[in-house]
Amino acid sequence: MRTAFCVSLFTAVAACTNEPAAPPSPPTTGVVQATPAIAFQPQQVAVRVNGTITWEFGAVPHNVAFAVAAGRPADIPGFNTSTSIARTFTAAGTFPYECTIHPGMRGTVVVTAADPASPYAVTSAPRSGGGRYGGAPTAAQHRPVARPPRAARRRGRAGGHRERLMVAAPIPHSLATGAIMLDQVTAHVGSVPRAAAPQRRVNALIIINDPPYGRERALNGLRLAIALAGQPGTGVRVFLMGGAVLCATDYSLGSMIRLVTESGGDVGLSGSCMDARGITGRHLVAGARRSSMEELAHWVASADRIVPF
Ligand SMILES: [Cu+2]
Numbered sequence: 001m002r003t004a005f006c007v008s009l010f011t012a013v014a015a016c017t018n019e020p021a022a023p024p025s026p027p028t029t030g031v032v033q034a035t036p037a038i039a040f041q042p043q044q045v046a047v048r049v050n051g052t053i054t055w056e057f058g059a060v061p062h063n064v065a066f067a068v069a070a071g072r073p074a075d076i077p078g079f080n081t082s083t084s085i086a087r088t089f090t091a092a093g094t095f096p097y098e099c100t101i102h103p104g105m106r107g108t109v110v111v112t113a114a115d116p117a118s119p120y121a122v123t124s125a126p127r128s129g130g131g132r133y134g135g136a137p138t139a140a141q142h143r144p145v146a147r148p149p150r151a152a153r154r155r156g157r158a159g160g161h162r163e164r165l166m167v168a169a170p171i172p173h174s175l176a177t178g179a180i181m182l183d184q185v186t187a188h189v190g191s192v193p194r195a196a197a198p199q200r201r202v203n204a205l206i207i208i209n210d211p212p213y214g215r216e217r218a219l220n221g222l223r224l225a226i227a228l229a230g231q232p233g234t235g236v237r238v239f240l241m242g243g244a245v246l247c248a249t250d251y252s253l254g255s256m257i258r259l260v261t262e263s264g265g266d267v268g269l270s271g272s273c274m275d276a277r278g279i280t281g282r283h284l285v286a287g288a289r290r291s292s293m294e295e296l297a298h299w300v301a302s303a304d305r306i307v308p309f
Pocket residue numbers: 038061062063099100101102105
């Protein structure tokens with residue numbers, strides 16, 4: 001009798017172990033190579049909430065700019081070579097990103113809760129064809145809670161990217177695909193204010209050539225940049241060349257440059273124009289950085305509006 005019980009118990013256990021295994025928890029760390037072949041390898045990587053992804057940069061310069069998504073980490077700007085830089089993902093979701101130096105060089109980080117049964121767990125692969133960099137947001141990208149996303153709560157304190165604020169929680173777009181679980185949709189619709197509907201982002205590029213003093217073109221260009229940075233749905237990039245590189249020093253219009261960068265704008269300076277004037281990175285106000293004609297070319301190619309001053 002006892003033997004029979006043990007046998008049946010063993011059989012039951014064996015039967016259990018034959019059932020499909022639960023999906024493995026996502027790892028806590030991951031590595032992405034930014035390759036000389038102008039690609040992120042692997043193109044998509046998974047990590048659990050509070051996990052860390054490290055981007056390894058080699059001889060060819062690359063950067064990482066995340067698309068609009070609530071809870072995304074800070075970008076890795078600039079021209080990164082021969083270094084490794086990590087970012088921690090504190091929110092579940094799908095985070096598409098790109099290298100702004102190389103159009104089309106894209107990747108995705110999928111962040112899931114440690115427990116695959118959690119409603120935050122990703123239920124579908126990211127779709128292409130939408131979003132700032134082509135990766136459409138999924139329901140898992142939106143936290144089904146009534147509180148605004150952490151990025152929005154930081155507004156004003158850290159001067160975070162404004163784009164995070166108004167596209168914090170777009171409405172799920174792929175209801176017809178069945179890729180989103182019904183309870184996620186219900187929770188989402190119940191928690192997202194209507195004002196948070198997605199807006200198309202307009203990228204404005206302001207190119208300033210004039211020095212900070214003598215004429216008022218540089219001053220007015222920066223005034224426009226600051227005003228644009230306050231516009232919902234507008235990304236602002238400012239490129240300083242010629243005598244305008246002096247604008248980004250502490251002695252001149254640096255405080256205006258700071259207003260642009262603290263509002264989420266990007267300010268780049270022509271490297272050769274800096275060199276011609278003996279300006280190095282240590283002369284620049286925080287947020288301004290050395291750039292190049294190659295990056296300006298990318299900015300021009302990806303801008304919706306270009307305003308030269
Ligand atoms: Cu690149």
